Amino acid sequence: MMIFKKLIFSALIVFLIAIVTYKSKADDTEIYFGKPKPVNVLLVLDVSGSMAWTVDKCNDSYPYTRCYPRGAEQSRLEVMKDALNDFINELPSNVKIGILTYSSFENIDLLHEVKSLNEGSHKADLLNSIKGLEADGGTLAAGAIYEAARYFRGEYGNYDSPIELDSNCGSASNIVFLTDGQPNSLKSKRWRYYRSINSMLDGNGTSCAANDDGKDCTEKLATFMSETEQVSSVSDSIVKTHTIAFADDLTSKDFLKNVAQNGKGLYNEANDRGKLVEAFKNSIKSDIEQSMLVTPSVPLSRSNRLSTTDELFLALFKPEKTQFWPGNLKKYYFKDGNIVDKNDVPAITDKQQFVDGASSAWSIQDGNDVTLGGIAQNMTMPRKVFTNLLEKNLWTLKNRVETDNNKITRSHLGLPTTATDAEFKSHIKWLYDHKINYKNSDGEEVEVNRFGDLLHSQPVAVQYEDKSLLFVGDNDGFLHAINGSDTRGKEEWAFIPRQLLKNTSALHENQPLVSVEERLYGLDGDIAIYHQDKDKDGIVNNGEKVYLYVGMRRGGKHYYGLDISVPNNPQLMFTITGDKSVSDEVTAGLSWDNVHYYEGLAETWSKPFIGHIKWRGGKRLVMIFGGGYDSETQDNAKLEAGAPDSTGNNIFIADAVTGSQLWNARTDAVHQRAGSIADTMTNSFAADIAAGDLRGSGTIEHFYASDVGGQLFRFDVIQEKSSDATTIQAAKIADIQGSGVNGNRRFFTKPDISFIKLQGETIGLVALGSGYRAHPLNEDISDRFYLFYDKKVMTREFEDDVITEATLYNVTEKVSVTDPVTGDSRQRFLSIFEILADDTKNNGWYLTLSSGEKVLSDSSTINYRLFFTTYSPSSDDGDVKQCSAVTGQNKLYAVSVLDGKPAYFRDAQPGGTIELERSIELVTGGIAPPFSVFFPINDSGEASESAGYVGLEKICGGNECDFLDQMTTVKWRELTGKQLDELRTE
Incomplete structure (x- = not known):
C-alpha cells in the first residue's frame, strides 16, 4: 500500500x-x-421656570417664573437644547441613552426610556423631543432622582430596567443630573415623595431630612444608588450620578458637588453651549471608552x-x-x-x-x-x-x-x-x-x-x-x-x-x-x-x-x-x-x-x-x-x-x-x-x-x-x-x-x-x-x-x-467488537477495511x-x-x-x-x-x-x-x-x- x-x-x-x-x-x-459593558445613560434635565432665563441675566426678584431673554441672547433652555443636540450626535451608536425631565411635583416625565441610539428611530425621537422642551415650574430635584432610581430598578410604571439582566459584564449605568438652581418643592414630611424616598432608603438602613427642599434626600439617594445593587439578580448594577451646574450660584454648586461625590460620579460646570457639551461628555467619558472594546489581554x-x-x-x-x-x-x-x-x-x-x-x-x-x-x-x-x-x-x-x-x-x-x-x-x-x-x-x-x-x-x-x-x-x-x-x-x-x-x-x-x-x-x-x-x-x-x-x-x-x-x-x-x-x-x-x-x-x-x-x-x-x-x-x-x-x-x-x-x-x-x-x-x-x-x-x-x-x-x-x-x-x-x-x-x-x-x-x-x-x-x-x-x-x-x-462513518468513539476465537468483547477503533466494507457508510x-x-x-x-x-x-x-x-x-x-x-x-x-x-x-x-x-x-x-x-x-x-x-x-x-x-x- x-x-x-x-x-x-x-x-x-x-x-x-x-x-x-x-x-x-x-x-x-x-x-x-472582551465584550464591553453596556453603557446606560439617563439624562435628568431641569426644565423649571428659571431655565427660560438667559445664562447670566434675569430678574432674581421673581424666581420660578418665566423670564424672557433680551435681544439675541438665548435662554438657558435653548442653550441646553443646542448642547444636547451636539452631544447626542457625537455619541457612539452603541450607547444607550434616555431622557427624564423634571420641574415641579406634577411634572416629572420619562420622555424616552434608555435604548441604543442605533435602535430604530430612537436617536431621531430623542432629538425631536429635545426640540420641543419648554420651561415652567419649580425644581423638585429629589423627586427627579427618586424616579430615575425607580426606573433603573425596574419599578417605574410598565418599563423594564435598562440594566441587562443577562449581562455577565454588568452594566455601566449613569444618571447625568443637570440643574440651573437650588432644589425646592420638597417642603414637608407629609409629601408623598418624602415618604417614598425614605422607604427606598430604608433598605439601606438610612433616611433623609425633610426641611431643606430635598437636598439631603437627593444626596442620600445618590449614595444609595452608587453603593447598592439596583437589580438584585445582576452583579455590578450600581448607578453613578454625575452633576452639571448650569449657570448656578455658589450654594447650588456645593450641593451638586456633594451629590456627585456621593454618587461616585463627576461634577461639571457650564455656562455656555460649548462648555455644556463638554460637561455632558466628561460625565460619561470613562464609561464610553469602556463601551468601545476591552483592552486586549496579551x-x-x-x-x-x-x-x-x-x-x-x-x-x-x-x-x-x-x-x-x-x-x-x-x-x-x-x-x-x-x-x-x-x-x-x-x-x-x-x-x-x-x-x-x-x-x-x-x-x-x-x-x-x-x-x-x-x-x-x-x-x-x-x-x-x-x-x-x-x-x-x-x-x-x-x-x-x-x-x-x-x-x-x-x-x-x-x-x-x-x-x-x-x-x-x-x-x-x-x-x-x-x-x-x-x-x-x-x-x-x-x-x-x-x-x-x-x-x-x-x-x-x-x-x-x-x-x-x-x-x-x-x-x-x-x-x-x-x-x-x-x-x-x-x-x-x-x-x-x-x-x-x-x-x-x-x-x-x-x-x-x-x-x-x-x-x-x-x-x-x-x-x-x-x-x-x-x-x-x-x-x-x-x-x-x-x-x-x-x-x-x-x-x-x-x-x-x-x-x-x-x-x-x-x-x-x-x-x-x-x-x-x-x-x-x-x-x-x-x-x-x-x-x-x-x-x-x-x-x-x-x-x-x-x-x-x-x-x-x-x-x-x-x-x-x-x-x-x-x-x-x-x-x-x-x-x-x-x-x-x-x-x-x-x-x-x-x-x-x-x-x-x-x-x-x-x-x-x-x-x-x-x-x-x-x-x-x-x-x-x-x-x-x-x-x-x-x-x-x-x-x-x-x-x-x-x-x-x-x-x-x-x-x-x-x-x-x-x-x-x-x-x-x-x-x-x-x-x-x-x-x-x-x-x-x-x-x-x-x-x-x-x-x-x-x-x-x-x-x-x-x-x-x-x-x-x-x-x-x-x-x-x-x-x-x-x-x-x-x-x-x-x-x-x-x-x-x-x-x-x-x-x-462516525469514528469519534470506539466500538465494541467480539473476538471470534475467545468470544471476549473489547473496545477499539474501526479500520479503513471495515469502513469500506459497510455499504451504507463507506x-x-x-x-x-x-x-x-x-x-x-x-x-x-x-x-x-x-x-x-x-x-x-x-x-x-x-x-x-x-x-x-x-x-x-x-x-x-x-x-x-x-x-x-x-x-x-x-x-x-x-x-x-x-x-x-x-x-x-x-x-x-x-x-x-x-x-x-x-x-x-x-x-x-x-x-x-x-x-x-x-x-x-x-x-x-x-x-x-x-x-x-x-x-x-x-x-x-x-x-x-x-x-x-x-x-x-x-
Whole structure:
C-alpha cells in the first residue's frame, strides 16, 4: 500500500502563528477583545421656570417664573437644547441613552426610556423631543432622582430596567443630573415623595431630612444608588450620578458637588453651549471608552511566519482599541530545531511569548514589544511610497505619494472638499511618514514608527541576484517590499492601491473602535508568487519574470497583479474587482488602468493558485481562485443552514498576466449530474483552491473547492484530443450541512488532498474541518472533521450520489467488537477495511468535535498521519460572553488519514499500558495556525535538525518526528522534469 501526499512545494515554509463587542456581524479579531459593558445613560434635565432665563441675566426678584431673554441672547433652555443636540450626535451608536425631565411635583416625565441610539428611530425621537422642551415650574430635584432610581430598578410604571439582566459584564449605568438652581418643592414630611424616598432608603438602613427642599434626600439617594445593587439578580448594577451646574450660584454648586461625590460620579460646570457639551461628555467619558472594546489581554496577538534556509521572519501585530494597530516584521533564526535570536539565545518562552531580553536580527533587545526592533524601527526617510494614480509603472513620480504630487486630491484621501490645505498635506504626509503619535491601550500618547498590522497576510520571499525581498501586506493598505538580506532590514518601497487611499482620513484620526466590525482593513489577503525559473536555480536572473498576486480579505473585493521582475521598479499588471464602481471609474477616464470586473466576486479571501493549464490547444499561465466571502450574509451568526449567498458563489480562472477572465464555474463548467452546476453552487468560496497534476502532464488537471455552505466540489480539466477545446467538468462531491443554526457547518479551510493505492485502486482522500472562521467565539454550531473518499478521481468520473454525513462513518468513539476465537468483547477503533466494507457508510469518516470546538486552519497529511488544529473559545476562560478577552484553548490532532484512529500522541495509562491519544492541548493562545514541518538549511548548505511546529510552539524535533521518515509527496502544483520522473518511478 502506497500513499502519495502534498507537503511543501518549495524551499519556503509559510504558516500562521496565533499567540494570544461584537454585534451579530462577526470577525475573527473578536477573540482579542472582551465584550464591553453596556453603557446606560439617563439624562435628568431641569426644565423649571428659571431655565427660560438667559445664562447670566434675569430678574432674581421673581424666581420660578418665566423670564424672557433680551435681544439675541438665548435662554438657558435653548442653550441646553443646542448642547444636547451636539452631544447626542457625537455619541457612539452603541450607547444607550434616555431622557427624564423634571420641574415641579406634577411634572416629572420619562420622555424616552434608555435604548441604543442605533435602535430604530430612537436617536431621531430623542432629538425631536429635545426640540420641543419648554420651561415652567419649580425644581423638585429629589423627586427627579427618586424616579430615575425607580426606573433603573425596574419599578417605574410598565418599563423594564435598562440594566441587562443577562449581562455577565454588568452594566455601566449613569444618571447625568443637570440643574440651573437650588432644589425646592420638597417642603414637608407629609409629601408623598418624602415618604417614598425614605422607604427606598430604608433598605439601606438610612433616611433623609425633610426641611431643606430635598437636598439631603437627593444626596442620600445618590449614595444609595452608587453603593447598592439596583437589580438584585445582576452583579455590578450600581448607578453613578454625575452633576452639571448650569449657570448656578455658589450654594447650588456645593450641593451638586456633594451629590456627585456621593454618587461616585463627576461634577461639571457650564455656562455656555460649548462648555455644556463638554460637561455632558466628561460625565460619561470613562464609561464610553469602556463601551468601545476591552483592552486586549496579551501584547502579542499573532504573527505570520516565513522560513528560508535557517532564517525565520515573523510578521506581528498588536490589537488596539483604535483604528490603527501597530505591526512589525522581525527576523530570527533556527538552530537545532529551536528558534533563537541573533545571539543564538532561545527567543521563545514556554508560554509562547518572546523572551524579554531577546534580540531579533535587526535590533537590540526588542523582546516581546511589537513596536520595537524589526522593520518598523529601521524605517527611514525618505520612503518610496507608490500608488496607481496615472500609469501602470508604479515607481514613476506621477505615482509617488508625497505632498508635492498635485495629482492626489482630497477625494482620494476620503477628505471633504472643505478640508484646509494644512489638513490635506497632513493626511498625505501620514501616508509616507514613518513616525506617528498614537494612543495605546493604556491611553498613553506614544510615538512609534508607523507600520500597519500584519493580521492575515503571510510574508513571501523572492530571491534576486543581489538581494532577497520579502513581500507582505498590512491593514493600513500597503504592500511592503523589504530587503531581508540587509543587515538592518530596509524597506525598498511600498505600494498602496488608490482604492484604499480613501481610508487615510479614518486611519489618520485613529478614533476609538465602537465594535470590532468597524475596523478598516487593507491588503489583508495572502500573497501568491509566480517565478518563471527557467534555469531552476531559485534566483530571478537572466531576464526571468516574477509576478505577485495579492487579495484583500475584508479589505475589499479586489485582486492586484504586479510584475516585480525588476525589484525596485514594480508595475501594476491588472486589477480584478467585484466592485462595479471601480470598473466604471476606469471606463470614465483611466483607460491605461487594466481593470477587469468579475460579476459576483465578493471579499477576496481565497489565495490565488498560480499554474499552467492546457487551454485551447496551448499552455496558459492562470490564476484560480474562489469567488470570495459574502460578508453581508455569512457574518450573521444566527444564520441557519441552507441560506444562500448572493455573491462569492463561483470559481474563477483568470489569465495570470492580463487578468482577463477565461472561465467561471457557474456558466462554463460542464455539470456531470442532472441540472445546472450553478444551482448547486449556493454559497461563497472563501477558502483556497487545491489544484494539482496526477498524470505527469506538468499542468493543472484537477482542482477541489470547498464553500461556507459545507459543500465540496471537484473540477477536472480535459483537453479534447480532436480539437483545441478545453472542457472543465464538475460536480459536487459532498454536502454535510445539517439544519438550523446548529447544523450550519462552514468550510473556510483549503481541501487537504492525498491519495492511497488500496487493493489495486487509487482513492483520493479529501480532508476538511468545519468551523466558523469569521466568528470563532460562536458556540452554537456542532462542528466536525471530515475525510471524504473520492473513489473515481483517477477515472475523472463522479459517484451517482453526493456524499452526506449519513454515508460517512462516525469514528469519534470506539466500538465494541467480539473476538471470534475467545468470544471476549473489547473496545477499539474501526479500520479503513471495515469502513469500506459497510455499504451504507463507506464514503469516508468524520470526527465529532466538542461543544464550541472548531477547525479554523488548514490540515496537513504526512505519511498516513493527518494533523490539524482546533480552537475552542471557552476552556479555562469560562463563559465566552465575559468582559475579558478570550484566548481560548487550542488542540493539535494527529490521526490516521485512512480511518481517523489515533496516530502519534502517546499517553501512559494506569497499569503501565500506553494508549494513543488523538490530540494534545497546546500552549498557543488565539487561533492556532496549521501544523508545519521545518527542514532548515544553514549557509553552508547543510541540513539542520528537522522540527514540527504549531506557530511558535515546538511539537517535536529530530527523532521525535518519526513520521518524517521516508516521506512521499505529490506536489499539487507544476512539477519539474526531475520531479515528474521521480513520480513515475514511484
